Amino acid sequence: xxxxxxxxxxxxxxxxxxxxxxxxxxxxxxxxxxxxxxxxxxxxxxxxxxxxxxxxxxxxxxxxxxxxxxxxxxxxxxxxxxxxxxxxxxxxxxxxxxxxxxxxxxxxxxxxxxxxxxxxxxxxxxxxxxxxxxxxxxxxxxxxxxxxxxxxxxxxxxxxxxxxxxxxxxxxxxxxxxxxxxxxxxxxxxxxxxxxxxxxxxxxxxxxxxxxxxxxxxxxxxxxxxxxxxxxxxxxxxxxxxxxxxxxxxxxxxxxxxxxxxxxxxxxxxxxxxxxxxxxxxxxxxxxxxxxxxxxxxxxxxxxxxxxxxxxxxxxxxxxxxxxxxxxxxxxxxxxxxxxxxxxxxxxxxxxxxxxxxxxxxxxxxxxxxxxxxxxxxxxxxxxxxxxxxxxxxxxxxxxxxxxxxxxxxxxxxxxxxxxxxxx
Numbered sequence: 001x002x003x004x005x006x007x008x009x010x011x012x013x014x015x016x017x018x019x020x021x022x023x024x025x026x027x028x029x030x031x032x033x034x035x036x037x038x039x040x041x042x043x044x045x046x047x048x049x050x051x052x053x054x055x056x057x058x059x060x061x062x063x064x065x066x067x068x069x070x071x072x073x074x075x076x077x078x079x080x081x082x083x084x085x086x087x088x089x090x091x092x093x094x095x096x097x098x099x100x101x102x103x104x105x106x107x108x109x110x111x112x113x114x115x116x117x118x119x120x121x122x123x124x125x126x127x128x129x130x131x132x133x134x135x136x137x138x139x140x141x142x143x144x145x146x147x148x149x150x151x152x153x154x155x156x157x158x159x160x161x162x163x164x165x166x167x168x169x170x171x172x173x174x175x176x177x178x179x180x181x182x183x184x185x186x187x188x189x190x191x192x193x194x195x196x197x198x199x200x201x202x203x204x205x206x207x208x209x210x211x212x213x214x215x216x217x218x219x220x221x222x223x224x225x226x227x228x229x230x231x232x233x234x235x236x237x238x239x240x241x242x243x244x245x246x247x248x249x250x251x252x253x254x255x256x257x258x259x260x261x262x263x264x265x266x267x268x269x270x271x272x273x274x275x276x277x278x279x280x281x282x283x284x285x286x287x288x289x290x291x292x293x294x295x296x297x298x299x300x301x302x303x304x305x306x307x308x309x310x311x312x313x314x315x316x317x318x319x320x321x322x323x324x325x326x327x328x329x330x331x332x333x334x335x336x337x338x339x340x341x342x343x344x345x346x347x348x349x350x351x352x353x354x355x356x357x358x359x360x361x362x363x364x365x366x367x368x369x370x371x372x373x374x375x376x377x378x379x380x381x382x383x384x385x386x387x388x389x390x391x392x393x394x395x396x397x398x399x400x401x402x403x404x405x406x407x408x409x410x411x412x413x414x415x416x417x418x419x420x421x422x423x424x
Contacts, residue, residue, distance in 0.1 A: 115196075245317060
């Protein structure tokens, strides 16, 4: 967008005001920071004014500038940190977070945010991103307390939206006065729109108010009952793990939209869920569970699976299976001939986790499973051992990928070792 167009767009949204920070570039009114090392740890040490020809040598810069006359600070940027380790894989390319992909998504999802985005800078580690949002200069004094609260609110909204999209927003990187990667270092800048910042400082548009108004209806900000969330099995994490077994067992025994009759006490005994929780579950079931009460015959349960919920269920089961710190010398897994109905899903998950911990890849494990599962009694009736095998395998190898090969000395049953041997 041309500067003239932005000038027309912002016209009438605020009057130009006299700037309170100095115009000279020597020394700079920006606040820089250098890396220092104490006890082997790297910390940032802020410094004062820096000559214009020396600014690029400093790795970090503050979101505020120093007012030489009053010795107060003025906020001119809001900073958002996208962490490589927290981001979904779809935003990663060549071992780094890919800004073109992220920027294209944000352009469609939150165009108002992109309108005020001044810089996109590569993080200090070289893999993450730093998004720098330009705002109308805000002096951090007591008289502007209400506007500062508004800035905090907008910052929290944007962080929630970035996290909602799986972009790895650092939840802890909050606050108005922060250090961020230095956008004056040209080798670190991926995208910049200096004319946006210049026009904002000239015209003083109500950036915070405009963002608050534009983002308030975003799905990430909707007040949502945990019971209605589509990405969890149950709002209480202590109950969600046993319900993951219920979900997987129903998917294994009756398949999608199949029904199975059970009594409340059976659910309590089999999955270790308290009486009150079972009554809550049956009275107000989650979306994935259909409940029909039968006169004197118990309850008819229907599984309504979703791919994301299936992945979550198997992840929780895997976490539970591999949580014991003291593992047996030989991983205890029933031989295929001894697996009974109702145990097949848990047996399959344990088998995959065992192969992964030993260091076998997904292809090798699948080849071995295809030879083993046909020995399980009634395997043709099991959704997990037939149509669901591929999705379970992908889910368990996709999540917790760091566990692969963590127990290379683990001894496996002989029948499993034989199945894992490559065929000639």
